[in-house]
Amino acid sequence: MAQQVLPLKVDDFNYERSWWFYHRDGSVAADKGAIENGRGFLKIRLKNPVNSEECNVGISDAQPLYSKHQRYLEMEARIKLLNPMQAGSRGWGFWKTARNGKADYLAWFMQQYLPGHKDFSWSRVGTISKRQASFQPVSLEENRWHTYRVVRDLDRKETRYFVDGEPVTAPARLAPSGRMAFHLWIDNQVYSRSRGIQRQGWQGESAMLVDYVTIRSERYQPDDGKYFPLYRHIYKEHLWDIRLPAGKSALIVTATLEDLTPYDRPDRLEIQTIGAGASRGRMMTGTKAKPQVQSAVLNADMAKAAAVRVKATPQSAPFLESLTVVAYDSLLYSVRDISGMEREKVISFDSMGGEVTVVVVALTREAAGWSPFNKKTLPADQGLQIELDRGQYTETVDGNQQFGLSKTVIMRERLKAGRHFLRLTPREKPDIALIWISEKK
Structure with a gap:
């Protein structure tokens, strides 16, 4: 099989995906709890690293997979940082190093900390394309879920960064076109051009939870109005205007929901249609047993064809697959x-x-x-x-x-x-x- 770049790659971490490389480097190899996966979330932790070797835990694509052939590239991850920053670094996004170990291409969120050295301690978004670079500060909040998104757009020649759907900086006016892989990690390394890599040892742990990772290599295009393949986690209210035909019709809503207790509230999704002849809402709720695909049917009986508004109100981050309109008599x-x-x-x-x-x-x-x-x-x-x-x-x-x-x-x-x-x-x-x-x- 040749390298296959999927237009959409989603991991809800309800079973272990073979497309990731799971990093357990240095002292992490002896920690059986370093990576927890398969119950609707990924939990990684770095515990008691030593300064004599690289200690790293995380996931990545096995090889740099994305290149200039993917004109549009987007990653989205819902993450909860569980600890204050320890000495080293953590982050998520796209990356590739050159042979000399320096960053060649990257677009990511990254945090780094070296006790007693402000110049080597920061939180920022970074974009590098060969000799061009753009770095902008960003706040990474701990002990709360946030959704982080990186969009690298070669046609617009820019890279954009979002937290919870809102832009956190002005777009970087460059877009890395070289091969990159997705990475999400915690390590004990501090990086600088003047001092190189400085490895840190400490007692304790640094951990994060990941609800999902989504990678898109094609720009989203809406469908023809009868079927909306949304294929997106939603974490705040969404509204759609659709046209329902005269007579009886059904709006079929399909979503995947899960329960991340004790780390989060169960996924819930309330769907309402607003307008004359439209029905009341339907509620879908995730279960603890396993992530569950559910289809809710909202019936309508319209005196004449008319536009109605569909309102989706989520709790946590359910995955909304589709809205389908079916006109029928029986x-x-x-x-x-x-x-x-x-x-x-x-x-x-x-x-x-x-x-x-x-x-x-x-x-x-x-x-x-x-x-x-x-x-x-x-x-x-x-x-x-x-x-x-x-x-x-x-x-x-x-x-x-x-x-x-x-x-x-x-x-x-x-x-x-x-x-x-x-x-x-x-x-x-x-x-x-x-x-x-x-x-x-």
């Missing part, structure tokens, strides 16, 4: 929450000869061992094949393209009056959040 079939689907499922339904809409929401994972650099033959990933009327209309959901995210599949076809069949063929037990079949005369 609901032919609906079922929710099939966990670990093992066997083929065939659904029969009778059509009156109108337009039939099939909505299937499925969650699939990649094959174990998948990474952008892995050329080996891998075991099967999770998948789902969806066939309407014995393969006349076919869609697939592929775990090696979804990577643990849900996908909303929509099939709209005008069928002949009579009996029809929807066949779902699973591979490696995918989860099904919703199957919906309706008809519009």
